[in-house]
Amino acid sequence: MFATFMPKPAQGDWRNGAHINWSVQALDRPGENLFEADGDWSELALQAVAGVIRHGVAITAVNCSTVNSYKGLIGRAREFEGGTVTWAPTHIVHGRNNRSAMLRLPQPRFAIENRAVDMYVNPYLALALTSAASLRGMTEELDAPPPVEKSLYDIETRDKDEGTAQPLPRTLSEAIDGFEADALAKEVFGPTLHGLFVRHKRDEWDRYHEWVSDWEVREYLRFL
Structure with a gap:
């Protein structure tokens, strides 16, 4: 027996979560x-x-920092009969009690909850960037979009295209692209740590992407 922090260690099971809750x-x-x-x-x-x-x-990219993390950020699990909902976040929106949203604003404790976090998170990096983004929003007096209270698991493609509900990254590669381009992330971590994180995670993605998986062998090896 051993302990693991792997975000989704088994097919047909739920992902783990390490939701971050914060107030000021x-x-x-x-x-x-x-x-x-x-x-x-x-x-x-x-x-x-x-x-x-x-x-x-x-x-x-910081809160879900592994290839495996994104196997859990899906709305419906195909391996369960009927495509059972996972209650995992899928979009970068907020809602009062919407478990398909990245951010939830539960009452009465008044601490914002980020649900797109798993057990492989480095809490120091996560809290540094989360705090900085929160403070930037407050100092610049940014306007939050309207809350989304409906399930986002069955949202239509055109809604995504119109930008009303931006999806979470689907892969580590997508997340790292966003992290690399984010000016605040560069400011918070500094050029050395920011660059090391990008290079390390790109190497992780490339090694995964080049690996021929058991699923590919089962799916494509024999076709007659």
């Missing part, structure tokens, strides 16, 4: 949650949401 306090008012105002989410909270959504692809 004022330095001169300890104990006061700045994400709550009169029993509802504050304007600062929604600005923080907007910042995280703006940098959502780069944040996902």
Whole structure:
């Protein structure tokens, strides 16, 4: 018997999750949650949401940092009868109680929840970029898009094309493309760490991409 942090170690089973929940306090008012105002989410909270959504692809590259991570970020599991929903996030949006959204705003604890995180996450890198994106949203007073409360698992393709609900990266390669291009990620991690992360993860993707898997052998080796 051994412990593993692999995001999805078995076919036909759920992914693991390590959701990040965070709120903000004022330095001169300890104990006061700045994400709550009169029993509802504050304007600062929604600005923080907007910042995280703006940098959502780069944040996902850090929070879901392996090839295997993206096997779990799917709406329906084909291996289960009827395509059972996974309750995993699939889109870079927020909602009050929408488990298909990357960000959830549950009440009454008033801590933003990022659901697109798995157990392979480096918490220091994740919290650094999440905090920076939140603060950038607040300092620039960004406007959060409207919350999405419907299930995104069956969203139509045209909705994605119109940009109303940006999908999470489907692969590690997509996520690293976004991380590499993200100016805030470069600022937070600095050129050395940012460059090392990109090179390391590109090497991981290339090694995976070149590997002939058992699935490919079963699918294509014999066709008669």
